[in-house]
Amino acid sequence: MxxxxxxxxxxxxxxxxxxxxxxxxxxxxxxxxxxxxxxxxxxxxxxxxxxxxxxxxxxxxxxxxxxxxxxxxAEAVVRRASAQLADFTHTCFMVTPYEGYVAVCEQLAELTPGDHAKKSALFNSGAEAVENAVKIARIHTKRQAVVVFDHGYHGRTNLTMALTSKNMPYKNGFGPFAPEIYRVPVAYPYRWPTGAENCGAEASAQAIDQISKQIGAENVAAIIIEPVLGEGGFIEPAKGFLPALAAFAKDNGIVFVADEIQSGFCRTGQWFACENEGIVPDLITTAKGIAGGLPLAAVTGRAEIMDAAHSGGLGGTYGGNPVACAAALGAIETMKELxxxxxxxxxxxxxxxxxxxxxxxxxxxxxxxxxxxxxxxxxxxxxxxxxxxxxxxxxxxxxxxxxxxxxxxxxxxxxxxxxxxxxxxxxxxxxxxxxxxxxxxxxx
Missing domain, CATH: 3.90.1150.10 (Aspartate Aminotransferase, domain 1)
Structure with a gap:
């Protein structure tokens, strides 16, 4: 304590x-x-x-x-990170790997929704995780379009600013932004014009209609959504909205990405917010709560999708830093223990x-x-x-x-x-x- x-x-x-x-x-x-x-x-x-x-x-x-x-x-975070600091602070996983990175990926495979074979790649920030999820989805599907939602927030890099809905302070004056990004309505119960009771069905129908007419499902690489929208105002999409979008993605070969950077790791009362309606995403992005305050992020998903990128196509000098990995193992230990x-x-x-x-x-x-x-x-x-x-x-x-x-x-x-x-x-x-x-x- x-x-x-x-x-x-x-x-x-x-x-x-x-x-x-x-x-x-x-x-x-x-x-x-x-x-x-x-x-x-x-x-x-x-x-x-x-x-x-x-x-x-x-x-x-x-x-x-x-x-x-x-x-x-937290005690376990400090204990594990301190021990790792004493051993080594960095080698770069892409040069000489280390067990901590592998152990974090094993925990992610265990904890994230679904019992399918999963693999992960580790990064430094939530924006990096989302950007890499887009890269993975595009190379897997051989498509380019990415669908995001009103009120969504996904980061501050050029691509993730394009994915983000809110202009001030995140986007204003920083363009031009990455192309092939399309925004559709989200099921915002409090502000849905015909009332909260109609929101899930109507919003999902509108979103799917826009995707089909304006983009073409066959051109969409990924649908990316926060199961509870964070910067957009802690919006819980109305019941039925997420399952309808996930089913549409599955039927059309689209990678369904759950951005759990803010809502993941026990925050909503489940390990991941998408579990609330039984959603099993193809890819899930995590950061924030993953490592008790040290910078770490991850993309976790179906093994065949995660393996679509060629060797060397994913990574980064600091991605999966050994001290951050040790902290993540301490954070997960604490989450389970308490x-x-x-x-x-x-x-x-x-x-x-x-x-x-x-x-x-x-x-x-x-x-x-x-x-x-x-x-x-x-x-x-x-x-x-x-x-x-x-x-x-x-x-x-x-x-x-x-x-x-x-x-x-x-x-x-x-x-x-x-x-x-x-x-x-x-x-x-x-x-x-x-x-x-x-x-x-x-x-x-």
């Missing part, structure tokens, strides 16, 4: 003087395009708490954007009723949604028109930050507050964080 006391403590204003000094140094030397949610500088973190350089302890509802799922500096899928379900059982009660009390909350430890509220100016309320969302986040609760804003319209606590957070911290949120709602 972490040595950091698991309690909120504010000893200065947020940000404190030391953070302000560091911020001045940052402004002088760090590119302005690199933003931060809070202007506080971290000193230590563990469990559900982040401590800044001024000694303030914040309740962490962000997990470094779903990365420190097992808690910061049964973190069950812990995520427990977090949902605490958060959802309390957020629903706040929705009853405050009209600004239009929707409460999500699964496990991936929960969100969507803020609106009017519940009838559902006009987004990004200003209120920003004000709510700032009020939470001032009181020592780290929360993140997301959504295509900038009007969603998302909650991604470490899955090892204690109930007392979780409830205290919700208390702070409720007090902040009363003040906006």
């Amino acid at each position: 972490t040595a950091i006391p698991q309690e909120r403590r504010l000893v200065t204003a947020i940000p404190g003087p030391k953070s302000q000094e560091l911020q001045a140094r940052r402004i002088a030397t760090v590119a302005g395009g690199v933003g931060s949610t809070m202007p506080v500088f971290a000193a230590r973190a563990g469990g559900g708490v982040l401590e800044d350089v001024d000694g303030n302890r914040l309740i962490d509802f962000g997990s470094g954007i779903a990365v420190t799922t097992v808690g910061n500096s 049964d973190l899928p069950a812990k995520a379900v427990h977090i949902e059982q605490i958060m959802k009723p309390r957020l629903a009660a706040m929705q009853e009390k405050y009209d600004v909350i239009g929707d409460v949604r999500g699964r496990g430890g991936m929960i969100a509220i969507e803020l609106v100016k009017d519940r009838t028109t559902k006009e987004p309320a990004p200003e209120a969302t920003a004000a709510l986040a700032k009020a939470c930050h001032t009181e020592g609760l780290l929360v993140l804003v997301t959504g295509t319209y900038g009007n969603v507050l998302r909650f991604l606590p470490p899955l090892v957070i204690g109930d007392d911290l979780l409830n205290e964080g919700l208390d702070i949120l409720e007090q902040a709602l009363a003040g906006i």
Whole structure:
């Protein structure tokens, strides 16, 4: 267990003087395009708490954007990574391989959905994983077109910016983008014109119709979707949508790719979010929570698809770094030992009723949604028109930050507050964080 006391403590204003000094140094030397949610500088973190350089302890509802799922500096992660650091830090797997890379791929084959033969390739970031999934799908199918969805987010490289739906801040001014990318509707229950009950069937029919008419199924290499959309606003596609798209892909020789970079590794109450409707993707991309905070990503999929690329066609100097692989084995050990899928379900059982009660009390909350430890509220100016309320969302986040609760804003319209606590957070911290949120709602 972490040595950091698991309690909120504010000893200065947020940000404190030391953070302000560091911020001045940052402004002088760090590119302005690199933003931060809070202007506080971290000193230590563990469990559900982040401590800044001024000694303030914040309740962490962000997990470094779903990365420190097992808690910061989890014992098994530190133990395994430290041992690997002492042995060697790098050889490049493409030069002289090592067991840790193989062991991570074995765990991925065991844990990801489906009982078919699977293989993996390891990379550094989620964007790299998605980009390589596209490469693999294209060489396997000998096709070029890639289908993605409204509100989707897949990364910041040129190709993954093209795949991403949201312009600001991810795409604006950075084009031209990669070609042969096609965007179709997603089943967004809260905003579907004819209502949530019709959403899954209608949205899947629209998407399939657009693919068939505008692209031609025979030209599509891959369909890529987040089983729970992350940056788009923690959107759970309506029931039936994902199975319909997966069936369409299977019938037409299209590689179905589940982007589980944010939703994977226990975050939604299952090892992978696509399991909720029994989806077995052809390829699955993972990163974020995979290695307890160290940079690692993977593409895992059907062996015959993964083997389509020629030798040397996949890789990268740092891909599957030995220290990151050791950390991943420690993170997976922790997830299994603590049964973190069950812990995520427990977090949902605490958060959802309390957020629903706040929705009853405050009209600004239009929707409460999500699964496990991936929960969100969507803020609106009017519940009838559902006009987004990004200003209120920003004000709510700032009020939470001032009181020592780290929360993140997301959504295509900038009007969603998302909650991604470490899955090892204690109930007392979780409830205290919700208390702070409720007090902040009363003040906006």
